[in-house]
Amino acid sequence: KWDKNDFTRCVSPNSPTLDNLHIKNTIEISDIAIVCYKCNTTKTNMSISEYIIWAGKIIDNISKQRIVGLTEHINPEFIKKQSSWAKGTIRRHAKNHEIICNFTASDLINLAKYTFNCEYCKQELYWGFGKLRQNTSSLENRDLKLVLNLSDISITCAKCNLCKSNRTIQEFKEYLELILPNLEKLRDSRELSLLSSPVEVSKLLDSLEDNQYI
Numbered sequence: 001k002w003d004k005n006d007f008t009r010c011v012s013p014n015s016p017t018l019d020n021l022h023i024k025n026t027i028e029i030s031d032i033a034i035v036c037y038k039c040n041t042t043k044t045n046m047s048i049s050e051y052i053i054w055a056g057k058i059i060d061n062i063s064k065q066r067i068v069g070l071t072e073h074i075n076p077e078f079i080k081k082q083s084s085w086a087k088g089t090i091r092r093h094a095k096n097h098e099i100i101c102n103f104t105a106s107d108l109i110n111l112a113k114y115t116f117n118c119e120y121c122k123q124e125l126y127w128g129f130g131k132l133r134q135n136t137s138s139l140e141n142r143d144l145k146l147v148l149n150l151s152d153i154s155i156t157c158a159k160c161n162l163c164k165s166n167r168t169i170q171e172f173k174e175y176l177e178l179i180l181p182n183l184e185k186l187r188d189s190r191e192l193s194l195l196s197s198p199v200e201v202s203k204l205l206d207s208l209e210d211n212q213y214i
Contacts, residue, residue, distance in 0.1 A: 013038040021048045021190065030190055039179065042163045048187050055176045055183070058120050058160070062173045081127040082112040089139045093148075100147045107150060112137070118157035120164075125157060134159040142169045 017040040019033045035043075043051050086108035093099040101108075117124055118135065125137040138161040140154040156164075164172045 019043065021186075023047050033186060038165075042165065042175075044159065044163060048183060048190075052180065052183050052187065054121060055180050057122065059173055059176050059180070061120055061122060062169060078127060079109075079113065081129070083109050084129075085127060085137060086112055093139065098146070099141070102147060102149045108139075111150060112155060115155045118160055119154040120156050120160040123157055125155070132158055140164065144168055 013036060015037045016034050017037050019035045019040050020027055021031055021033055023045060024031055046054060083105070087105045090101050090105055090108065093101060112127075115125065115137075119140075123135050126133050126135045127137050134157060136158040137155055138158045140156040140161045141148060142152055142154055144166065145152050167175060
């Protein structure tokens with residue numbers, strides 16, 4: 001949506017933005033794409049190839065049945081950090097988001113001590129304090145409810161929580177399934193434009209069913 005009012009007031013989800021496909025410091029025309037603001041903020045600071053891999057993992061892991069880990073953290077330092085995280089998380093959700101948590105800090109600590117990896121992308125979680133990292137542990141409201149039970153939450157990395165944004169878990173999965181084929185076609189078409197050998201171009205064209213993307 002090309003609306004000049006979007007640029008003078010605030011950015012809407014479908015406002016056009018410039019995406020640095022490969023996260024380069026110096027970019028050429030083949031390194032960029034014009035995408036909506038929603039897609040650009042979801043991609044964050046991933047290259048298009050990293051984004052494709054990440055999106056595939058998310059779709060696969062969301063589709064699987066949720067399994068609570070059987071191994072627990074036994075390092076006292078970990079347990080101390082998780083305890084502080086659980087108490088602070090419940091307090092922040094109540095204060096900043098007006099969300100009621102129908103579980104205690106002890107309940108959340110008990111869940112956290114069995115959690116080593118992000119439920120969505122499976123990267124190892126960081127339970128420390130200070131500057132927010134991509135893998136910093138965060139409480140994810142799966143279906144954007146205002147009253148939460150333990151079954152309504154996931155412990156994910158900050159990156160996945162940020163990318164999911166204000167979507168339900170099903171909306172997030174459907175969104176990634178929608179854009180993943182287009183991301184792959186976009187990546188392949190840009191790789192095609194950078195090839196110099198006619199033989200290489202021909203081979204890549206033969207491997208693509210359709211070289212157009214939305």
